[in-house]
Amino acid sequence: MTSPEQGRLAGPLSMSVANLCHRLQPQVSARTAAGFAEVLRRLGAPLQVAVAGRIKSGKSTLVNALIGRRVAPTDIGECTRLVTRFQYGTVDRVEIVFTDGRKQVLPFASDGMIPAELGVDIERVSHIEAYLTNAVLQGMTVIDTPGLGSLDAASVSRTEQLLGAAKHRKEEDDEGSDELDDTSRNAVAGAEAVLYVVTQGVRADDQQALAAFTAATASREAGPVNAIAVLNKADTIAPESVEGSGGDVWKAATLLAEKQASTLKPRVADVLPVIGLIAESAESGGFTSADADALRQLAELDDDVLQTMLISADIFTSWECDVPAGTRLRLLEKLDLFGVSHGVEAVRKEPEITAGALRRALLDASGLEAVRQRLAVVFAARADGIKAAAALASVTALAHASADPAERQRVHDAIEVLLAKPEAHQLRLLEALTLVASGAVDMPEDLSEEVLRVGSNADIGAQLGKPGAPRPELAAHALERAGWWRSFASFGATPAQSRVAHVVHRAYFLIWQQVRDA
Numbered sequence: 001m002t003s004p005e006q007g008r009l010a011g012p013l014s015m016s017v018a019n020l021c022h023r024l025q026p027q028v029s030a031r032t033a034a035g036f037a038e039v040l041r042r043l044g045a046p047l048q049v050a051v052a053g054r055i056k057s058g059k060s061t062l063v064n065a066l067i068g069r070r071v072a073p074t075d076i077g078e079c080t081r082l083v084t085r086f087q088y089g090t091v092d093r094v095e096i097v098f099t100d101g102r103k104q105v106l107p108f109a110s111d112g113m114i115p116a117e118l119g120v121d122i123e124r125v126s127h128i129e130a131y132l133t134n135a136v137l138q139g140m141t142v143i144d145t146p147g148l149g150s151l152d153a154a155s156v157s158r159t160e161q162l163l164g165a166a167k168h169r170k171e172e173d174d175e176g177s178d179e180l181d182d183t184s185r186n187a188v189a190g191a192e193a194v195l196y197v198v199t200q201g202v203r204a205d206d207q208q209a210l211a212a213f214t215a216a217t218a219s220r221e222a223g224p225v226n227a228i229a230v231l232n233k234a235d236t237i238a239p240e241s242v243e244g245s246g247g248d249v250w251k252a253a254t255l256l257a258e259k260q261a262s263t264l265k266p267r268v269a270d271v272l273p274v275i276g277l278i279a280e281s282a283e284s285g286g287f288t289s290a291d292a293d294a295l296r297q298l299a300e301l302d303d304d305v306l307q308t309m310l311i312s313a314d315i316f317t318s319w320e321c322d323v324p325a326g327t328r329l330r331l332l333e334k335l336d337l338f339g340v341s342h343g344v345e346a347v348r349k350e351p352e353i354t355a356g357a358l359r360r361a362l363l364d365a366s367g368l369e370a371v372r373q374r375l376a377v378v379f380a381a382r383a384d385g386i387k388a389a390a391a392l393a394s395v396t397a398l399a400h401a402s403a404d405p406a407e408r409q410r411v412h413d414a415i416e417v418l419l420a421k422p423e424a425h426q427l428r429l430l431e432a433l434t435l436v437a438s439g440a441v442d443m444p445e446d447l448s449e450e451v452l453r454v455g456s457n458a459d460i461g462a463q464l465g466k467p468g469a470p471r472p473e474l475a476a477h478a479l480e481r482a483g484w485w486r487s488f489a490s491f492g493a494t495p496a497q498s499r500v501a502h503v504v505h506r507a508y509f510l511i512w513q514q515v516r517d518a
């Protein structure tokens with residue numbers, strides 16, 4: 001089958017789901033067929049990653065850092081109350097999408113950002129679509145969301161709707177129309193993965209939002225498969241408040257993040273500390289050579305003086321010194337006190353350091369690289385499974401919503417056939433992975449690690465823990481592990497472990513077949 005979206009499908013399972021939709025389309029009602037068309041469109045699009053979290057947790061700042069461009073308004077303005085989707089486009093363009101489906105082009109502000117104020121009635125705005133040429137967006141669509149826990153009920157409901165938590169607001173009265181009704185729209189509109197932003201305190205509504213998301217994104221318990229969390233604003237943590245930090249900010253952040261990970265379990269696998277503000281400045285061109293010069297000037301100051309200035313933002317900007325107050329304010333906005341202090345240290349260690357190397361040092365200090373890597377491993381490697389699972393959930397929901405029992409049956413039968421295919425095994429593997437990662441099924445640590453390795457990598461060498469090994473060795477190893485897991489499933493495992501073990505056994509078996517036939 002050839003359709004435009006298939007060239008970009010995430011993998012074999014997405015391909016099977018796409019084929020299912022194509023095949024069924026002529027056999028179902030116009031309304032269901034319209035839903036399938038939407039499912040197909042989404043299957044072919046990059047993974048939809050929502051950046052979610054409490055108000056002012058630094059979501060938009062992190063979005064800018066990830067895209068590598070300061071484009072999402074931060075701090076104030078109407079836009080922080082709206083959902084903005086950043087997707088790849090061949091020309092930079094921003095559109096306001098209204099609730100009635102109408103669209104209006106929105107010119108960029110003079111600083112290249114999406115204007116903070118839209119100049120339209122915000123009550124009638126559904127969301128903003130930003131098409132950008134940045135290459136990162138070819139791999140994923142990033143969705144900036146308004147803060148949860150804000151006082152503004154409208155923006156909360158916009159986010160919850162996007163995350164799939166919305167109640168179906170009204171029953172549709174347009175029976176027979178080809179338009180998607182709310183049920184279908186919600187079924188196909190939910191984000192597929194979430195980057196959850198928390199700051200120092202994890203509260204009840206953080207848990208709630210994550211729970212709502214995981215419940216909505218997959219027909220099965222999804223958990224750590226499609227959610228990762230970051231502890232943002234790591235620079236603002238007072239190390240004295242964290243036992244065992246030894247006064248080190250990053251160590252304190254790491255310890256705190258570990259604690260939060262246990263609180264947020266099983267919704268997320270772990271929590272990575274990050275400093276979004278520094279990452280944004282380093283990645284989006286915000287940190288300039290003039291800023292590097294200013295850091296060099298500050299590095300010349302007497303250390304006692306500098307340490308005093310770094311006690312608070314007020315002292316830093318109001319202290320009498322040779323670096324102009326305006327310059328200091330600018331540094332503070334881009335790096336905050338921790339970033340300034342870190343930058344000065346880098347200069348002192350290496351007085352000849354270039355602006356580029358300084359930018360690189362700041363980026364390293366921000367923790368963004370680890371977040372990117374995690375995104376790549378967790379989301380990119382699992383995109384096929386995640387997208388296919390989301391698409392199947394939508395297809396199921398569309399069938400459920402259908403008034404025709406024969407149509408419902410036809411769709412369910414087709415799904416059954418699909419689930420029996422070898423490529424559908426990765427859905428079961430994702431499920432097993434979730435059970436193990438969340439601790440719902442207890443496994444000895446080395447076995448847990450093995451399950452995670454097999455389930456989290458796209459490359460066979462990496463799945464087998466033997467990257468780059470020759471094929472015969474990979475085949476032999478896969479076969480050996482397949483046998484081991486089969487006997488573990490039969491002897492020595494608890495019933496829950498046994499179910500996981502069967503899935504892992506089959507995963508190894510399929511890997512063995514693949515390597516053997518390659």
Ligand SMILES: Nc1nc2c(ncn2[C@@H]2O[C@H](COP(=O)(O)OP(=O)(O)OP(=O)(O)O)[C@@H](O)[C@H]2O)c(=O)[nH]1
Nearest residue numbers: 055056057058059060061074075147233275276277
């Ligand atoms: N010190 C520090 N400040 C940060 C960091 N990340 C963001 N900020 C600041 O926090 C404020 C809020 O950042 P935003 O990115 O607008 O937060 P948001 O979560 O998008 O806010 P809403 O959309 O209004 O909910 C801004 O002043 C940022 O500069 C960080 O890592 N460290």
Ligand SMILES: [Mg+2]
Nearest residue numbers: 059060080145
């Ligand atoms: Mg925001």
